[in-house]
Each structure stands twice: as C-alpha cells, then as structure tokens.
Amino acid sequence: MSNHPDDLKAARAENRGLLTRVGLFSVFVNLLMLTGPLFMLQIYDRVLSSRSEPTLVALFVLVAFLYLMMALLDHSRGLLVARVAARFQDRLDRRVLGATMQRLAVRAGDPLAQTAQRDLDGIHRFVGSRVFLALFDMPWAPIFLAAIFIFHPLLGVVALTGGAILVAIALTNQRLTKDRQQKAMQLSEEAMRLEGQLKNEAETIQSLGMMETVMGRWQKARRAALEADVGAKDRADGFSTTSRTFRLFLQSAILAAGAWLVLQNALTPGAMIAASILLGRALAPVDATIGQWASVQRAQEGWQRLSQLLREVPPAPQRTPLPRPDGRLDVQSITVTPPGDTRYVLRMLAFALEPGQALGVIGPSGSGKSTLARALVGSWRLAGGRIRLGGAPLDQYDPDMLGRLIGYLPQRVALFEGTIAENICRFDHDPDPNDIINAARDAGVHELILSLPEGYDTRIDARGGRLSGGQAQRVGLARALYGAPALLVLDEPDAHIDREGVAALDLTIQNCRERGTTVVVIAHRPAALQSCDLLLVLENGTRVAFGPHAEVMANMGKKKPSKFQGRIMGAAP
Numbered sequence: 001m002s003n004h005p006d007d008l009k010a011a012r013a014e015n016r017g018l019l020t021r022v023g024l025f026s027v028f029v030n031l032l033m034l035t036g037p038l039f040m041l042q043i044y045d046r047v048l049s050s051r052s053e054p055t056l057v058a059l060f061v062l063v064a065f066l067y068l069m070m071a072l073l074d075h076s077r078g079l080l081v082a083r084v085a086a087r088f089q090d091r092l093d094r095r096v097l098g099a100t101m102q103r104l105a106v107r108a109g110d111p112l113a114q115t116a117q118r119d120l121d122g123i124h125r126f127v128g129s130r131v132f133l134a135l136f137d138m139p140w141a142p143i144f145l146a147a148i149f150i151f152h153p154l155l156g157v158v159a160l161t162g163g164a165i166l167v168a169i170a171l172t173n174q175r176l177t178k179d180r181q182q183k184a185m186q187l188s189e190e191a192m193r194l195e196g197q198l199k200n201e202a203e204t205i206q207s208l209g210m211m212e213t214v215m216g217r218w219q220k221a222r223r224a225a226l227e228a229d230v231g232a233k234d235r236a237d238g239f240s241t242t243s244r245t246f247r248l249f250l251q252s253a254i255l256a257a258g259a260w261l262v263l264q265n266a267l268t269p270g271a272m273i274a275a276s277i278l279l280g281r282a283l284a285p286v287d288a289t290i291g292q293w294a295s296v297q298r299a300q301e302g303w304q305r306l307s308q309l310l311r312e313v314p315p316a317p318q319r320t321p322l323p324r325p326d327g328r329l330d331v332q333s334i335t336v337t338p339p340g341d342t343r344y345v346l347r348m349l350a351f352a353l354e355p356g357q358a359l360g361v362i363g364p365s366g367s368g369k370s371t372l373a374r375a376l377v378g379s380w381r382l383a384g385g386r387i388r389l390g391g392a393p394l395d396q397y398d399p400d401m402l403g404r405l406i407g408y409l410p411q412r413v414a415l416f417e418g419t420i421a422e423n424i425c426r427f428d429h430d431p432d433p434n435d436i437i438n439a440a441r442d443a444g445v446h447e448l449i450l451s452l453p454e455g456y457d458t459r460i461d462a463r464g465g466r467l468s469g470g471q472a473q474r475v476g477l478a479r480a481l482y483g484a485p486a487l488l489v490l491d492e493p494d495a496h497i498d499r500e501g502v503a504a505l506d507l508t509i510q511n512c513r514e515r516g517t518t519v520v521v522i523a524h525r526p527a528a529l530q531s532c533d534l535l536l537v538l539e540n541g542t543r544v545a546f547g548p549h550a551e552v553m554a555n556m557g558k559k560k561p562s563k564f565q566g567r568i569m570g571a572a573p
C-alpha cells in the first residue's frame with residue numbers, strides 16, 4: 001500500500017474554505033428558520049391579544065425582510081455547494097481518468113476502473129444537491145428540539161420521541177436498502193458494460209448473425225437491472241413515505257398535545273403553533289435525507305471505490321529528466337506475470353542489444369512474445385529482473401518520456417478519432433509537420449496517405465474509418481516511428497500486410513537500424529524477420545535460443561523439429 005496523500009481527502013481539504021462558508025451560511029439560515037415560529041408566537045400572543053394593527057404591520061415587514069435574508073443566504077449556500085462540487089470534480093477529473101487508464105491498460109475490465117468516472121459524477125451530483133445541504137441542517141435538529149422543551153417539557157418529550165422514531169426509520173432504511181441498491185447498481189453496471197461491448201463490436205455481431213442472441217443477452221441483463229432497481233426503489237419509497245407521513249402525523253400530535261396544554265392553561269396558543277412549526281423544521285433534513293437516500297449511498301460507495309482505486313494506482317512519481325538514451329537495450333533476467341495473475345509468463349529471460357541491432361522474436365502461440373513486448377515498453381511491470389534502455393532502468397524514465405523514446409506497434413492497432421496527422425503525432429500539441437511526414441515516409445505510408453481525399457487531414461474514427469486493416473497497421477507503424485524513437489518494438493507488424501507491405505516493412509527496419517534505433521520484431525512469418533540480425537526463440541516463457549539470425553535458424557534446423565520449428569523452417573517468405 002502506498003503512502004501518498006489521499007487524493008480525495010486532499011480535494012476535499014482544498015474546498016474547506018468554501019465548505020466553512022456553507023456551514024456559516026447554514027447557521028444563519030437555520031437561525032432564520034425560527035422566523036416562522038416566532039412570528040406565530042407574536043401574532044397569537046401579542047397582536048391578537050392587544051389587537052394592535054401597527055404591531056401587526058411592523059411584525060409583518062420584519063418577517064418579510066427576514067424571509068428575504070433567509071432566501072438570499074439559502075440561495076448563496078446552494079451556489080456555493082454547486083461550486084464546491086464543480087471544483088472537486090475538476091480537481092480529480094484528470095487524476096481519476098489517469099488512474100482508470102493506467103489500471104485498464106494492465107487489467108482490462110477492472111470493476112473499480114470501470115465505474116470510476118461514474119463514481120466521481122455521483123459524488124459531484126450529491127455534493128451539488130439539496131440533500132448535501134440537509135446534512136448541514138441536521139445538527140440543528142437537537143437545538144430546535146431543545147427549544148420545544150422550553151415551551152413545555154411535555155411537548156419536548158413528544159418531539160424527542162418522534163425524532164428518535166424518525167432517526168430509527170432512517171437507520172433501518174440504510175440497513176435494509178443498502179444490499180438492494182448495491183445489487184441494482186452492480187447489475188446496471190453489467191448491462192452498461194455489455195452495451196458498450198455490443199456497440200464496439202457491432203460490425204462483427206451483425207456479420208456473424210449474432211444480433212438476436214446478443215440482443216437477448218443484453219435485454220436479459222437490462223431486465224435484471226430494472227427488476228433490481230424497482231425492488232430497491234420499492235423498499236426505499238416505503239421508508240420515504242413512512243418517514244414523510246410520520247413527520248406530518250408528528251406535527252399533528254404535537255399540536256394535539258399543545259392544544260391539551262392550552263386547555264389546561266399551561267401553554268399559550270402561540271407557543272402551541274410555534275412548537276409544531278419548529279418540529280417540522282427540526283425533522284425536515286432527516287426526512288429529506290431519507291427521501292434521497294439512494295444518492296447519498298451512491299456517493300458514499302463511490303467515494304470508497306474511488307478512494308481504493310486512487311490508493312492502488314498512485315500518481316507517477318516525478319522523475320529527474322534523463323538525457324535522451326541511445327538504443328542500448330539490456331534485458332536482465334526478467335520474470336513477468338500478467339497483472340492480477342500469479343503465473344509466470346516469462347521466466348528469467350536475458351539478452352542484450354546494441355544500438356542499431358534488430359532482434360526477431362519467434363515462438364509458438366502463447367510462448368510469451370507479446371508479453372515481452374509489453375514488458376519492453378514498460379506497460380507490464382516486472383516481477384523480477386530489470387530492463388535498461390541506454391543504461392537506465394525503464395522505471396527511472398518519466399512514463400510520457402518513455403512513450404516517446406520507445407515506438408510501439410501493438411498486435412491490435414487502435415487509432416483514435418481525429419486526422420491521420422494527429423494520429424501519427426500522437427495528438428502532440430505542437431508537432432513539427434516534417435516529423436509527421438518523415439514518420440509516414442519511414443513507414444512507407446506517405447503515398448497512400450496522399451492518395452486519400454484530404455491527405456494527412458483525412459479524418460478517421462477509432463476503427464480506422466476508411467482505412468483497411470493493413471493501411472491502419474501502417475499508420476500505426478508511422479505513429480510508432482514518430483519522433484525517431486531509440487527503441488522500436490513491433491508486435492506482429494506483418495499480420496495484415498501483403499508481400500509488398502512486408503518489403504516496405506523490411507526497408508523500414510533497415511532504415512531504423514542505420515539511424516541507430518534498436519528494433520525488436522515479433523513475427524510469425526520469417527519474411528518479416530529478414531532484416532533482423534539476431535533471433536530469439538521463446539517457448540513456454542523461456543529462452544530456447546538466442547544469437548545471430550543465420551546461426552539460430554541453422555541450429556533449429558539441426559534439432560528434431562517441433563511442430564513450431566517445422567512451420568518456421570518450412571514457411572515460405
């Protein structure tokens with residue numbers, strides 16, 4: 001567990017000044033709430049008995065002024081909490097999305113990361129709402145109840161007993177609705193996740209004729225979420241109605257008790273009415289909180305989940321900027337386990353490359369090639385060993401800087417909504433157009449981009465838009481080459497390309513090598529590895545051969561060929 005300061009608490013502390021003001025305004029608003037009961041007292045006990053019209057007018061003007069003040073203060077605290085909520089969200093937006101991305105990059109589908117942004121929204125909505133203000137009014141309930149005691153102890157006892165019953169209803173509500181609400185939220189999350197997946201894979205679903213079945217699955221998930229939601233709402237509504245009705249009944253009960261006391265000449269009619277109003281004021285925040293309990297709970301649980309996520313994904317520490325490294329790559333006995341897993345997928349793997357060398361990595365499916373690529377680009381942490389680039393361990397580089405030093409073409413190329421140029425320069429704020437064009441030239445995709453209607457300014461969507469799989473992969477290669485990285489890691493760059501594309505790739509690797517860029521290429525087809533001077537063979541996460549390309553191939557040929565070796569040796573370029 002990290003010992004970095006809790007981001008949520010820090011964001012809350014930043015708003016302490018505003019929240020203190022909300023508290024202060026709440027003091028005055030609650031004091032001004034006494035206007036109604038006091039007015040009532042004066043009308044019944046002073047105006048009606050003295051039959052003085054000037055007193056009535058004076059009191060009325062005073063009351064109008066006090067109510068105006070109360071409205072202004074209440075509105076001001078409403079404005080303040082809206083700003084607190086906005087500031088809180090703005091302070092945490094980047095941090096939460098950053099932690100979400102960091103977590104999802106290594107643990108796809110992580111539940112904490114999936115809900116993080118919605119949790120932050122839930123807190124934002126709660127803090128900016130009236131029910132949040134009700135929490136500031138809550139401490140005044142005992143004071144109002146004590147004031148009722150001053151009128152008459154019997155009224156105080158009625159009010160206190162009623163208040164205790166209402167609090168008991170609130171606590172029971174919390175205990176009994178919690179599980180249902182959690183279940184409803186969880187099912188709704190699942191349905192939303194499924195919906196997101198369906199939208200992303202709409203094309204595949206349609207072409208595989210899966211529309212009916214997946215829609216059925218989705219509808220089942222939605223119905224389950226709806227049913228749970230209705231169940232949770234039913235129970236919450238039951239409590240809310242009980243609490244509201246009981247509060248109204250209590251006001252009548254206190255009026256009845258007051259009337260009885262008036263009949264006994266133990267109380268004035270003004271005090272009877274004032275006590276009833278005071279009771280209403282005292283219990284209003286409890287009632288409001290019960291009515292909006294779902295949003296209170298959502299915010300509370302969201303806070304806990306967010307707090308756990310931010311604790312588990314601390315912000316990247318500030319690194320002393322290192323000088324730009326050369327392409328020396330030293331992989332020192334690394335052991336890698338996939339995030340959230342305990343299996344070793346790479347074990348004690350070691351090799352070293354000099355600037356300008358190119359290493360081809362081959363091995364059967366599941367042997368750990370992509371895992372090596374992820375470890376080399378620093379996206380998967382090492383369980384043991386070290387990787388050094390230009391002499392410095394990868395974790396000593398600033399992550400963004402590392403991203404620029406290492407060009408990476410993942411197995412599944414993901415492009416982003418924007419122009420081709422923006423995609424190549426990774427949405428750099430102030431890119432040098434020459435760097436973009438050079439990267440595209442190096443990737444052999446410049447001519448192709450020029451042939452598009454708007455050239456480099458052609459807009460594409462997340463799926464590549466009008467680009468074919470092979471074209472998207474070459475744009476991905478240009479993106480990897482942008483900024484002349486010190487190390488280039490290509491994971492199956494030949495997956496979607498034809499013979500011509502393979503020749504272009506070969507040229508790209510040669511050019512990189514001449515510039516001193518170290519290249520690691522993972523490929524199934526030997527043709528894609530022609531310009532690699534070294535070969536690494538992986539099997540079951542361990543190194544079974546490493547050395548000059550020709551030597552490794554020759555040795556593999558001498559051994560009794562395994563199914564995989566046979567494929568590699570026999571495959572035509």
Ligand SMILES: Nc1ncnc2c1ncn2[C@@H]1O[C@H](COP(=O)(O)OP(=O)(O)OP(=O)(O)O)[C@@H](O)[C@H]1O
Pocket residue numbers: 338339341345363364365366367368369370371372
């Ligand atoms: N995110 C993950 N979580 C858990 N295990 C994983 C994860 N990604 C890969 N693995 C496991 O790690 C092992 C190595 O996978 P890797 O993707 O590195 O193989 P590969 O050699 O690149 O295979 P291929 O040639 O099919 O792409 C496999 O057994 C795989 O099941």
